[in-house]
Amino acid sequence: MRWMWIDRIIELVPRQRLVAIKHVSLAEEHLQDHFQATASKPALPVMPMSLIVEGMAQSAGILVGHADSFRHKVILAKVSKAEMNADAGPGCTLRYIATVQQLDAQGAATTGVVELIEPSMNPTPRVVGQIDLMFSNIDNNMQGIAFPAHNFVFGEGFKILLRTSGVAWGDSDQV
Amino acid sequence: MTRDDIFKKVQTILVDALAVDDDEVTMSSVLTKDLGAESIDFLDIVFKIEQAFGIKIAQGELFPEGGAQDPKFVQNGKITADGLVSLKGRMPHVDFSAFEKDPQIAKVGELFTVETLVKFVEMKLKK
Numbered sequence: 001m002r003w004m005w006i007d008r009i010i011e012l013v014p015r016q017r018l019v020a021i022k023h024v025s026l027a028e029e030h031l032q033d034h035f036q037a038t039a040s041k042p043a044l045p046v047m048p049m050s051l052i053v054e055g056m057a058q059s060a061g062i063l064v065g066h067a068d069s070f071r072h073k074v075i076l077a078k079v080s081k082a083e084m085n086a087d088a089g090p091g092c093t094l095r096y097i098a099t100v101q102q103l104d105a106q107g108a109a110t111t112g113v114v115e116l117i118e119p120s121m122n123p124t125p126r127v128v129g130q131i132d133l134m135f136s137n138i139d140n141n142m143q144g145i146a147f148p149a150h151n152f153v154f155g156e157g158f159k160i161l162l163r164t165s166g167v168a169w170g171d172s173d174q175v
Numbered sequence: 176m177t178r179d180d181i182f183k184k185v186q187t188i189l190v191d192a193l194a195v196d197d198d199e200v201t202m203s204s205v206l207t208k209d210l211g212a213e214s215i216d217f218l219d220i221v222f223k224i225e226q227a228f229g230i231k232i233a234q235g236e237l238f239p240e241g242g243a244q245d246p247k248f249v250q251n252g253k254i255t256a257d258g259l260v261s262l263k264g265r266m267p268h269v270d271f272s273a274f275e276k277d278p279q280i281a282k283v284g285e286l287f288t289v290e291t292l293v294k295f296v297e298m299k300l301k302k
């Protein structure tokens with residue numbers, strides 16, 4: 001099963017916008033290492049930026065793949081921009097808001113806003129990052145290169161996520 | 176829109192897409208060799224030109240696609256005479272004069288300069 005970096009899709013407007021959330025938990029093993037205590041500093045468990053980029057890539061990738069009912073193999077091809085100005089520690093929730101800028105048979109360009117909801121009595125999301133991505137439809141862009149016929153990009157992990165989020169495996173559905 | 180206006184917009188696009196400085200982007204800069212463009216950057220550039228100029232670019236219209244596996248168009252790593260005719264017909268915005276003396280497929284990427292993009296946009300806007 002693929003390592004999923006989003007917990008649930010909470011909004012989907014086909015071909016336009018997807019919002020997903022990720023709860024950060026101290027139970028996640030990578031937080032034990034990122035960052036470990038040193039002789040001079042206590043441990044600082046925060047979600048690694050690379051995994052936040054992956055979370056946005058999964059969110060935007062689902063939005064792009066959903067546009068053609070996951071018929072094509074759409075892969076992350078370029079991180080055009082990735083900026084974060086706050087850490088997400090245990091108990092925080094990350095909201096990934098992915099928006100399609102352009103989408104055609106060759107691929108897609110998406111913009112993404114990362115929001116952070118810190119644990120409190122009145123949790124309010126605040127914008128903490130921007131992650132813009134490009135996706136390539138390798139069925140249309142990699143002429144001469146043979147890929148397996150089955151869609152290895154959108155595998156079982158994605159299907160489980162879509163089902164538990166109430167998103168059907170097809171177009172014109174909305175959460 | 177003047178050629179200079181188009182160049183300035185193209186320059187902004189390339190600075191954004193390829194993370195280069197504006198003074199690196201001159202009319203004669205080669206997208207691959209001088210500005211470090213890779214294959215996925217070509218799609219990014221197409222998307223950004225579409226947005227900036229409000230035009231639609233068909234797949235393979237700005238940059239060549241397909242044909243590399245067709246022996247009619249490519250043999251022994253070189254583009255054949257038929258291949259050159261096909262490319263020239265599909266890409267009037269590209270200057271093939273130097274390339275056709277030694278039309279190696281590996282050097283196709285070097286055909287695309289900033290001027291190529293400016294000419295292409297000029298042609299699209301006139302249509």
